[in-house]
Amino acid sequence: MITVIEGGAVATVDGAGTEYADGHVVVDGGRIVAVGAGPAPVAGDGREVERVDASGCLVTPGLINTHHHLYQWATRGYATESNLFGWLTTLYPVWEGIDADLTRATTAAGLGWLALSGCTMSSDHHYVFPRGAGDLVEAQVDAARSVGVRLHVCRGSMDLGVSAGGLPPDSLVETTDGALAGTADAIERFHDPAAEAMIKVAVAPCSPFSVTTALMRESAALARHAGVRLHTHLAETVDEEEFCREHHGCHPVEYAERLGWLGDDVWLAHGVHLDRAAVARLGETGTGVAHCPSSNARLGAGTAPVRDLLDAGAPVGLGVDGPASQEAGRLGDELRQALYAARLRGGPAALDARAALSLATVGGARCLGRAAELGSLEVGKLADVAVWRLGGLGHAGIADPVTALVFGVLPPLALLLVGGDAVVREGGLVTADERALGRDLARAAGRLRDRQ
Numbered sequence: 001m002i003t004v005i006e007g008g009a010v011a012t013v014d015g016a017g018t019e020y021a022d023g024h025v026v027v028d029g030g031r032i033v034a035v036g037a038g039p040a041p042v043a044g045d046g047r048e049v050e051r052v053d054a055s056g057c058l059v060t061p062g063l064i065n066t067h068h069h070l071y072q073w074a075t076r077g078y079a080t081e082s083n084l085f086g087w088l089t090t091l092y093p094v095w096e097g098i099d100a101d102l103t104r105a106t107t108a109a110g111l112g113w114l115a116l117s118g119c120t121m122s123s124d125h126h127y128v129f130p131r132g133a134g135d136l137v138e139a140q141v142d143a144a145r146s147v148g149v150r151l152h153v154c155r156g157s158m159d160l161g162v163s164a165g166g167l168p169p170d171s172l173v174e175t176t177d178g179a180l181a182g183t184a185d186a187i188e189r190f191h192d193p194a195a196e197a198m199i200k201v202a203v204a205p206c207s208p209f210s211v212t213t214a215l216m217r218e219s220a221a222l223a224r225h226a227g228v229r230l231h232t233h234l235a236e237t238v239d240e241e242e243f244c245r246e247h248h249g250c251h252p253v254e255y256a257e258r259l260g261w262l263g264d265d266v267w268l269a270h271g272v273h274l275d276r277a278a279v280a281r282l283g284e285t286g287t288g289v290a291h292c293p294s295s296n297a298r299l300g301a302g303t304a305p306v307r308d309l310l311d312a313g314a315p316v317g318l319g320v321d322g323p324a325s326q327e328a329g330r331l332g333d334e335l336r337q338a339l340y341a342a343r344l345r346g347g348p349a350a351l352d353a354r355a356a357l358s359l360a361t362v363g364g365a366r367c368l369g370r371a372a373e374l375g376s377l378e379v380g381k382l383a384d385v386a387v388w389r390l391g392g393l394g395h396a397g398i399a400d401p402v403t404a405l406v407f408g409v410l411p412p413l414a415l416l417l418v419g420g421d422a423v424v425r426e427g428g429l430v431t432a433d434e435r436a437l438g439r440d441l442a443r444a445a446g447r448l449r450d451r452q
Helices: 070-075 084-095 100-116 136-147 176-190 213-226 238-248 252-258 276-285 293-298 306-312 333-346 353-367 401-407 434-450
Strands: 002-011 019-028 031-037 049-053 057-061 063-065 119-126 150-157 199-205 230-234 266-270 288-291 316-318 385-389 413-418 421-425
Touching: 002 385, 002 401, 057 353, 057 401, 063 316, 063 353, 070 084, 070 100, 070 119, 070 434, 084 238, 100 119, 100 136, 100 421, 100 434, 119 136, 119 230, 119 413, 136 150, 136 176, 136 199, 150 176, 176 199, 176 213, 199 213, 213 230, 230 252, 238 252, 252 276, 276 306, 288 353, 293 333, 306 316, 306 333, 316 333, 316 353, 333 353, 333 401, 353 401
Parallel strands: 002 049, 002 057, 063 119, 119 150, 150 199, 199 230, 230 266, 266 288, 288 316
Antiparallel strands: 002 019, 019 031, 057 385, 385 413, 413 421
């Protein structure tokens, strides 16, 4: 089927910032075949055509979530007044109860909720693998396929337990060899190198305070041998910086560089505590940053220097982060949060509405290494498209549609396409039963609470 979206405003987020006050997007075979002003060209080959009236709507690329922990949907509302280290030490024992059924339920519910906020692709950093929990990566992949959202599985790991000077309990860490083997297995079974892939895998040891130097170094070697990307938490809190200076004698970014962890195949979560030298190195090396403004605020971690990173040339995308530290769990809301956070740090000119939209689309695609096929509405790119309804009371009187999307309340979706296939129509999931997702998630969270 050919899908023709026309009659609404179109923000392509291409390199020139092209926009149409009244434009069209045409989708055929999972890819965009036309974008432009006015009505769409008439399809003349006799095939079925679905015409979407986008009057009163804004058409944008689908949003891209560059950092998440979907399993944490089962532990929202814990440690609400703690900093990162206190929050983690509270939740580590709870997470010992995670299994494949819970992971499947939380991944499906989380991806469904992200889709309802305009997200067509999400990364997920899963680094907790309790003994006897089952195949957690397979559970994630199965859930993502059922919802129909692209998933970049970041196979995480921890091998530095509390007895060796790390933060997590020894019961939750893997051996170094076991972590590497599990990661290699995930790549072999699930990574799809194709441009149109729905599932990709990245190598993602958790953080400097939960991973040994050996695992960091060997993970980088594994990723580059396999041709996949690298991801980890870095420079999130003052406590982390102090840990790195005490144990490694340097700033977290210097530590990462020593281990081969800077480059255009790497994106880092948070990047809050970066000095000028660190920002410059990230820009020079093309290392990406997943900016998670709501989670950073919830944990009191600070505000990432997004404007400085962009000016330095570093790719910057948006991340929801785990819903246990960002209970709302919606990527669309992070557009406004990112703009506000940047302005709190750098004043009202630090970030505008279009820059915020760029972070959530092409910026995220750059972080995940997929800017050639995703992140903007251009002929030849994959048809991941969001159609936002702006005709309601919540946006009445805001003349500019991009401003309405970013500054206003998150609007409902008239349509969300992933590879040309509908995932959301008129504000509801079409690929999964929302009530069933909610019931499964509630049961999984209840089982976890009952173990305490």
